[in-house]
Amino acid sequence: MTIKNRFLTSYIGGIIIASVSILSILCIVFYVTTGSVPTPKILYKTFTKQRSLSPEEELAYVELRNIAKHDPDKLLVQDTQKKMQQIEEKSLEVIIRHEEEIVYYSEGLVEKSLVVHFPMFDTNNIETKGTIDNAGGLYRYIKFDFYYSDKSKGSVLVLKKENSFLEFLTKWGIIIIFFILLVSIAAMLFLNQLLHKTIINPLENLGQTMSEIKEGDLMIKAPTMPANTAREVHELTANFESMRSALLVSIQEQRNLEKNRKDLIASISHDLKTPITTIIGYVEGLQEGVAETPEKREKYLNTIHSKSLALNRLIEELFLYSKFDAEAVHFDFERIQLAKFLTHIVEEFQLYNREVQLELNVVEDVYVHIDRMQMNRAVTNLIENSMKFKKPTEPLCMILEVEVVDDLVEIVIKDNGQGISELQLPYVFDHFYRGEEARTSTTGGSGLGLAIVKQIVEKHDGHVKIQSKLNYGTTVTIILGKA
Known part of the structure; x- marks a missing residue:
């Protein structure tokens, strides 16, 4: 049964049940008090x-x-x-x-x-x-x-x-009954038309829209409802429109993921092919006796070793990124004094990279809730990224400082490196994104370093932002809650 017929049946049934109930109660009361069946004439005579x-x-x-x-x-x-x-x-x-x-x-x-x-x-x-x-x-x-x-x-x-009511009914009863029936039918038709206009038609239009969306046309919007449409239908239409918008966003995200997947395959293919080709070439050179002198063989072996290490780093980053993406990495948060944490990172880098000037500015009484290992990875990735893109004409200078703003703690990492162009800046935290300038055999990373940094910071309920200007250096800020 359609909604319209259900409403119509409900109206008629409600009227009939109410009328019969009232008449039954009146008849029972009259019979109990008078002992006679309440016909119209008896009612009138009693009156x-x-x-x-x-x-x-x-x-x-x-x-x-x-x-x-x-x-x-x-x-x-x-x-x-x-x-x-x-x-x-x-x-x-x-x-x-x-x-x-x-x-x-x-x-x-x-x-x-x-x-x-x-x-x-x-x-x-x-x-x-x-x-x-x-x-x-x-x-x-x-x-x-x-x-x-x-x-x-x-x-x-x-x-x-x-001039009694009964006599009046005797003369005009048929006409009155006919008139009442006519008015009742007109009222039911009016209510039915109103129901059709305010509920049935909007639902039918919405159903038609759903059918078109089912065929794949997601760009069609929900029909505009008249002002007198039932509130529930308005809410249903609004929810449908929200669902359609969410579906469009989901499809767009799916397309972006598909594009990222293709970019990943292209990037990984490029990054794997280059070192593997180099390794194969040098191994074949050793097998064929091209490297005749010990010095040349040593050079070939060093190249094979360095390319193998690059391959291993790439595989490790891919594995780590996939674990982050699948939320398979466990975070062990603890309250840590930020000065000691950053001091340890700076001392470790200065131990192995003495050519990098690394300055630390942080107050002693700043505490944060972090996972020590993962945040170490995030800061280390940022420092290594600065080292990859330093200027060839001057030494790399970096400053790590901490700023406290209300209940937030900002870890700021500045460098005087090559910087990033304005066109590339909005995309540097995207998965697998790398500027064309970065795609070299010496500095080209996997494109996952900054994406991993963003994932780690977001797991700490924080966020990361970047400011940069080409040839004038880069500033990355990690914003966390104060503990």
């Missing part, structure tokens, strides 16, 4: 029995009752009938009965109907009020039963024609 008399009715009734009590035969004479005509001028009706015969009734009443519907004779006059049907017209009455002088039964009734 009129409890209504009080109007002053005109009460006066006319009292006058006729007094006559019936003291001189009942007088009701049959002409003079008394004139009195009745005076009563009738007050929009009242009068009936006088003698035994089973109607001896007097007001003009407009139907005698046959009066005989049929005349109330029962009640000597004690317990039931004096009620409703009588006369040729389809309803009258409420007040009755007094008595005996004539000859002991024959007599009754006098004062009637008031009711």
